[in-house]
Amino acid sequence: MVALAADDVRPSVTETETVYHLKRGPEGTALAIEDFRLWYGAAQALHGVSMTVERGLVTALIGPSGCGKSTLLRSLNRMNDLIDGLRTGGRVMFDGTDIYDRRVDVIALRKRMGMVFQKPNPFPMSIFENVIYPLRVDGIRDRHVLEETVERALKGSALWDEVKDRLHQSALGMSGGQQQRLCIARAIAADPEVLLMDEPCSALDPIATAKIEELIDDLSGRYTIIIVTHNMQQAARVSDNTAFMYLGRLIEYGETEAMFTNPKLGRTRDYVTGRFG
Numbered sequence: 001m002v003a004l005a006a007d008d009v010r011p012s013v014t015e016t017e018t019v020y021h022l023k024r025g026p027e028g029t030a031l032a033i034e035d036f037r038l039w040y041g042a043a044q045a046l047h048g049v050s051m052t053v054e055r056g057l058v059t060a061l062i063g064p065s066g067c068g069k070s071t072l073l074r075s076l077n078r079m080n081d082l083i084d085g086l087r088t089g090g091r092v093m094f095d096g097t098d099i100y101d102r103r104v105d106v107i108a109l110r111k112r113m114g115m116v117f118q119k120p121n122p123f124p125m126s127i128f129e130n131v132i133y134p135l136r137v138d139g140i141r142d143r144h145v146l147e148e149t150v151e152r153a154l155k156g157s158a159l160w161d162e163v164k165d166r167l168h169q170s171a172l173g174m175s176g177g178q179q180q181r182l183c184i185a186r187a188i189a190a191d192p193e194v195l196l197m198d199e200p201c202s203a204l205d206p207i208a209t210a211k212i213e214e215l216i217d218d219l220s221g222r223y224t225i226i227i228v229t230h231n232m233q234q235a236a237r238v239s240d241n242t243a244f245m246y247l248g249r250l251i252e253y254g255e256t257e258a259m260f261t262n263p264k265l266g267r268t269r270d271y272v273t274g275r276f277g
C-alpha cells in the first residue's frame, strides 16, 4: 500500500479513514511510515499505520492506554527488535531507506534517533560521564571534544546553569526533573536528527513538566520530535501535529490546533474532550 500524501484530505470522512491535514515544516518530511504492521507473537498490535512526520516539528501520538502509541514510537528506532516473537510488515522510510531493510545498521540508526523514556534513567555515574556516554561508546577520548559536548548538550537541555559547578558529582543526586533533562542532554550529545519521547513527563511534578515542555519548544526546529503523551493539554501545548490512535490503528492525524478544536471524526472528538480514555 502506498502512503497517503500528507495533505490528502478526503471530502467525505468516515470513522475508518485517516484524515491528513498537516502543519508543514520548512524542510519537508523526516519519516514516512507506510502500511506498518506489528505483531507480538500472535497478537497484532499495529494495523496498517501510514503517516508522515514533518522534519523539525513536534508530532504528538495520543490515544487510550494500549492503543499502540509506545509500540509505534519504539518501532521507529527498532527498539522493539529485542522482543521475542516480534514480527513487522510495511515500511518506515527515513532518508530514502527503509529502516527495516536487512542492511540497516541498527546501532547507527539509534544514534540518529535518540530516545527518552517515561522514567528518567541516568546511569550511576557523574553528570559529565552521563552526557558523554554516547561519545565514550564511540571511543572518543579528546578531552576538549568531550568538554565541549557536555557544555553544548547541557545548554541544549536547559540544565547547564543548574549543574555546571557539579559536573563530576553523581547524576543520581539530581531531582527527577533534572534527571530527565540530563537524559535529554545525553540524547542530544549523540547529535541525533530525531528525538523520540515516550511520556517524558509522566514521572514529573508540574514544575518539572513545564520545564520539559519549554525545552521541547526550544529543541523543535533543530530536531524532529515525536512525543507519546496521555496528557491532552500537553499534546495541545507542545505539538504541531497530532496523531490519534485507537486499537492499533491511526484514526485521525492533523494539525494539532484543528485536532483539538475541530476534529473530523467523532471518536477523536470524544477522546480529546475526555469522553473516553
Ligand SMILES: Nc1ncnc2c1ncn2[C@@H]1O[C@H](COP(=O)(O)OP(=O)(O)OP(=O)(O)O)[C@@H](O)[C@H]1O
Binding pocket: 040, 045, 063, 064, 065, 066, 067, 068, 069, 070, 071, 072, 083, 230
Ligand atoms: N512486549 C510486549 N509483548 C506483548 N504485547 C505487548 C508488548 N508491549 C505491548 N504489548 C501490547 O501491545 C498493545 C499496545 O501496547 P502499547 O504499550 O504500545 O500501547 P500504548 O498506547 O503505548 O499504551 P499506554 O498508553 O498504556 O502506554 C497492548 O495490547 C499491549 O498489551
